[in-house]
Amino acid sequence: MMKMYSMLSQIKTQVGVFTISLALFFLISCVLAQQDSLTSAVERSALLDLRSSLGLRSKDWPIKAEPCTWTGVQCRTGRVVGITVSGLRRTNRGRRNPKFEVDSLANFTSLVSFNASGFSLPGSIPDWFGLSLSSLEFLDLSSASVIGAVPESLSNLTKLKSLCLSGNDITGVLPSALGSLVELEVLDVSRNSFTGSIPSEFASLNNLTVLDLSSNFLSGTIPPGLGTLSRLNFLNLSDNSLTDTIPVQLGELSELLELDLSKNALSGGALPVELGGLSGVRKMVIGDNDLEGPLPDGLFSSLTRLEVLVLSRNRLEGALPSALWSLSKLQLLDLSRNNFAGALPRISTNGSVSGAVFNLSDNFFQGKVLENSQSTVTLTGNCLQLVPNQRSSQACRQFYEERGMAFDDFGVPEPEPDSKRKNRLIYILAGIFGGLGFIVILVVVLVVLLKRGNKATNQQGSANVGPVTDGDGLSLPKDLMYASGLGEPFTYGQICQIAGSFGEETLIKHGHSGDLFHGSLKSGTPVVIKRVDLHSFSKESYTIEMDLFSKVSHTRLIPLLGHCLEHENEKLLVYKYMPNGDLASSLHRVTNSADGKLQSLDWITRLKIAIGAAEVLAYLHHDCSPPLVHRDVQASSILLDDKFEVRLGSLSEVRAQEGDANQNVITRLLRKQPSSEQSPSALMSSPTCAYDVYCFGKVLLELVTGKLGISKSDDASTREWLDHTVRYISIFEKELVSKIVDPSLIVDEDLLDEVWAMAIVARSCLNPKSSKRPPMKYILKALENPLKVVREESSSSARLQTTSSRRSWSTVFFGSWQHSSSENATVPGHTNRESISALKQSGRAGSHGSGGIEFSSSRKRLSNEIFPEPIEMQDVERQEEH
Structure with a gap:
């Protein structure tokens, strides 16, 4: 009995515990249910209003469901504390008419977070944001199509910890009142159109960990007070127009991990030695400025965590500090485009990590190279011994003499004593x-x-000795076939086998510099063979290209895989086959031979092609010495590989730009006058970069309008079509351009801005005055940043009517690169993608748009000397209308 009683007691106890647990479970569930339920009728109604004004789908915010369960809605104690519309999709009606209609947010008095990142809200931030959302701690409107100015009322959001407004078109000055948001930890207003200076009041934001003001139009100096932001981890002021020296106070940011001051106009001395106090910094980017002088010896001794250092495109000089090579974590070092000199120290094997990249190109280093085989080191454009693609001895000698330094003359021995010299x-x-x-x-x-x-010869007729070189041209050296960049030498028999004995079935077309044939290597690799019959074509049809490939190199030039020069009257060049042909054949191509249906290239691909073509032309115009002019820029010269990457062809017309004084062997070869066998367009064109720009403008119009044949023709009907078309390109009215856009293009509102920008660039290229056409380097910048071309016009066209509109246009178009108006054209050879942008060194050649080379003691030029201004263009329009 006792055992039974004991068992019953245990069962009773267990049942009691279970009952209590079950009751607690239901109690907790009720509490949680009440917490997840919205108790405020006002906020429930406000959510429904917000759902309607933003055009949100019922799938995300279903009316019949509890609002606290809606996607992106967070509740606490029956109140809405967080709303995230980022990533939500609108209904079709909502997408057609998006607006910044969020007035309902004023009813959420407990709202802590509002995130609309990437959600289109065209319009300006309402002033009541800072008056009604007093509990707000996180506000994210990045990439939300916001325009207008930032209301100063935001300074009332005293609890705000994060303010993200990046990637919009916000204008005006940065409100100094934002400096009162002392709780702010993240301030990101990058990629907008802010003007004016950085408010000194920002020095009061002592809790900041991230400050990003990059890619705006800010000017003036960097406030020294930013050095007091002791918690700052990331400071990015790049891509603005900041001037003066780097404040030494920035060296007090001991918690800083990343510092980016690139693409400004910072000047004065070199980096202040006080920056050595950034002991935790991992990334330091201060390229594209006007810094000059030597690097301080003690700068790098304490930067032991540095992984990335970019100081390219400045005017820094002197020897490199030895401590630089002992940075054990350094992965990327870019010191290119400066005036560093002296001998290169051995790159320590105990220093940089394996696989590190060092770019020391385009300086004045001399001597022999002692480099670490585990690192990738670029040394072109220096004064080094036994290294290809170096500066000329004259340029190096002049540089060292001007500075009173000894030059080793590429290892040439010192002169002998007078006694031995007399005997010799x-x-x-x-x-x-x-x-x-x-x-x-x-x-x-x-x-x-x-x-x-x-x-x-007179008795027997013309002897078969080939054409005679005219002018001051130089015949091709016999050993040129072994030069780099010319590919593999083939025998004539091998070429005949590759090209199928040049049968009609392999003929592609009769080109103006030779016949083109399909072929295939033994490996199965498809190729194109150019057959130059010297009875029908001049010797220049192949010597120009051979010499060009032996002297310059760029990934966007059509790859030359091989050649055969052994036959006296027939020369053969082997090129890599481009699967997508040329732009002329790819813009609209037949996809079904049965119904003849055409498929056009989409806009993204067209913009990619335009950028690629501008990139290689910018290389020829600005990175080759002397500047090279293509002279045959048209859709058929722009070849496309399997990924629609551009490879520039038709290189037999290349010439050195007229008016250049540096006439060496290749210059004289490339300067030979065009022969009668060449194309009419080549005969009419003069070797100036401005001519290439004009032709490229016609290519851009082909991409915009879809009309083929414009770039290859210059007859009266083409000129009439151009005159008619450019009337629809106005910086004041975007809608006009829609009348000339290729009807096969499917573009939404955002892409139409890019189409509009390309049309504006095309019109500027087609300016009748060659001196008013933009240099190719600025065309490249504009195509890479098309929204900067039209950003200010679309947001505030009324401002363009003011007297400051000319400067506004220049600021919007060029952004931070407006101060890079000149280039060093003394560096031959290959350059990578990054090196095509504007150089910032003293004594550089000016714009080549006028066909000549200009030098100026002033580094900056007014933008209207570089690019035609919109007001001037509109004056032309009005004159034409009347």
Whole structure:
């Protein structure tokens, strides 16, 4: 009995515990249910209003469901504390008419967070934001199509910890009142159109960990007070127009991990040694400025965590501090486009990590190279021994003489003492006179032989000796086939086998510099063979290209895989096959031979092609010495690989730009006058970069309008079409351009802005005055940032009517690169993608748009000297209308 009683007691106890647990479970569930339920009728109604004004789908915010369960809605104690519309989709009606209609937010008095990142809210931030949302701690409107100015009322949001407004078109000055938001930890207003200076009041934001003001139009100096923000981890002021020196106070940011001051106009001395106090910094980018002088010796000794250092495109000089090579975590070092000199120290194997990248190109280093095989080191454009693609000895010698420094002359031994020099001079004179006597005898013999040869020719007809080089041109060296960039030498038999004996079935077309044939290597790789018959084409049809490929290199030039020069009257060049042909054949292509249906390239691909073509032309115009002019820029010259990447072809017309004083062997070769066998367009064009720009403008119009044949023709009907079309390109009215856009293009509102921008660039390229056409480097910048071309016009067209509109247009179009108006054109050879942007060194060549080279003691030029201004363009329009 006792055992039974004990068992019953245990069962009773367990049942009691279970009952209590069950009751607690229901109680907790009720509490949680009440917490997840919206108790405020006002806020429930406000959510429904917000759902309607934003056009949100019922799938995300279903009316019949509890609002606290809606996607992106957070509730606490029956009140809405967080609303996230980022990532939500609108209904079709909502997408057609998006607006910044969020007035209902004023009813959420407990709202802590509002996130609309990436959700289109065209319109300005309402002033009541800072008056009604007093509990707000997180506000994210990045990439939300916001325009207008930032209301100063936001300074009332005293609890705000994060303010993200990046990627919009917000204008006006940065409100200094934002400096009163002392709780702010993140302030990101990058990629907007803010003007004016950085408010000194920002120095009061002591809790900031992230400050990003990049890609705006800010000017003035960097406030020294920013150095007091002791908790700052990320500081990005890049891509503005900031001036003066770097404040030494920035060295006090001991918690800083990343510092980016690039693409400004910072000047004065080199980096302040006080920046060595950034002991935790991992990334330091201060390229594209006007810094000058040597790097301080003690700068890098304490930067032991540095992984990325970019100081390119400044005017820094002197020797490199030895401490730089002992940074054990350094992964990327870019010191290119400066004036560093002296011998290069050995890149320590105990220093940089394996696989590190060092770009030391386009400086004035001399001596031999002692480099670490585990690192990738770029050394082109220096004064080094036994390294390809270096500066000329004259340029190096002049640089060192101007600074009173000794130059090793690429390893040439020092002159001998006078006594030995006199003895050697006697032997040299004896050799010279003896040699002259031998040459005289040789010339007499040659004259006799030539006379006999001429008599034989007159009696038997023209001898098959090939064309005679005219002018001051130089014949091709016999050993040119072994030069780099010319591919593999083939025998004539091999080429015939590759090209199928040049049968009609393999013929692609008859080009103006040779016939093109399909072919295939033994490996199965498809190729294109150019066959230059010297009976039908001039010798220049292949010598220009051969010399070009042997001297310059760029990934966007059509790859030359091989050649055959052994046949006296027939020269053969082997190119890589481009699967997508050229732009002329790919813009609209037949996808179904049965119904003849056309498929056009989408806008993203067209913009990609335009950028690629501008990139290689910018290389020829600005990174080659002397500047090279393509002279045959048209849709058929723009070849496309399997990924629609641009490869520029039709290189037989390339010439050095007229008016350049640096006439060396290749210059004279490239300067030879066009022969009668060449195309009419080449005969009419003069070798100026401005001519290429004009032709490129016609290519851009082909991409915009879809009309083929414009770039290859210059007849009266083409000029009439151009005159008619450019009337629809106005910086004041975007809607006009829709009348000339290719009807096969499917573009939404955002893409139409890019189409509009390309049309504006095309019109500027087609300016009748060659001196008013933009240099290709700025065209490239504009195409890479199309929204900057039309940003200010679309947001505030009324401002363009003011007297400051000319400068506003320049600021919007060029952004931070407006101060990079000149280039160093003395660096031959290959450059990577990054090196195509504007150089910032003293004594550089100016714009090549006028066909010549200009030098100026002033680094900056007014933008209207570089690019035609919109007001001027509109004046032309009005004159045409009247």
